[in-house]
Amino acid sequence: MHGRDCPSRTVIEVLANKWALYVLGAIRRYERPMRFSELRRLLDGITQKMFTQTLRSLERDGLIRRDVYPTVPPKVEYGLTPLGVDVGWLTNAVAEWAVENVDQIFAARDAYDEKAIETTKQL
Amino acid sequence: MHGRDCPSRTVIEVLANKWALYVLGAIRRYERPMRFSELRRLLDGITQKMFTQTLRSLERDGLIRRDVYPTVPPKVEYGLTPLGVDVGWLTNAVAEWAVENVDQIFAARDAYDEKAIETTKQL
């Protein structure tokens, strides 16, 4: 595996984050830059703190672009960079896989939890 | 986006975890079941607690299989289930993407951080 000091780990750790996946997925889905509030509404459940934090993290890594229009009221749009489009293909594949296999995984969970209960009863 | 109560979110959140990616990647790389310590050594840096926790989580979701040999000393092997092989293809793609693009991302980080420093100097 990548050693603990391998730089690629820092990249993986940005992507191995549910909010990063959701943000990339949401921007990607609409294929156009989106405004702060518009995007946040799509995410359903994210706190404003984590939302901003995730946007900054993705922007720092060059996966999303932040365009500020100095108008009143202020307008800020977030869009994918070419690099973001590239990785978005992957993160979306993960999300789609989850949707396609959610039933099978829930069945596995039920079986696992059921077995755990029986084992407890033995005591 | 998937609403906050969408079941698929629980699946995504298991996969959107660095240790889950590493564990799946490590078992997958060797294409054979691996023992607890053997596997853990490959992960380099994971604590025993997170390691066990991640294994349980993946086992519960039916992505990995846990085979116990009631010998002395005990021997336990972990291998991918068919479902685990399936998703492992995706998680590995994410890890590979990170390795391939690490230079570009580090360059973006440097530029971003540099700009932040200059902005600070303005004050």
Added chain:
DNA sequence: CGGAATCCCATCTGATACTG
């Protein structure tokens, strides 16, 4: 060897308040 249990600190969550 392959864990479970415990303690402790870091991070996340959620609510609320404030600002250019």
Added chain:
DNA sequence: CAGTATCAGATGGGATTCCG
């Protein structure tokens, strides 16, 4: 509108100790 600041509470991760 698009943020930043703060604070209490819940959860997650790391280090250490102990056990069949």
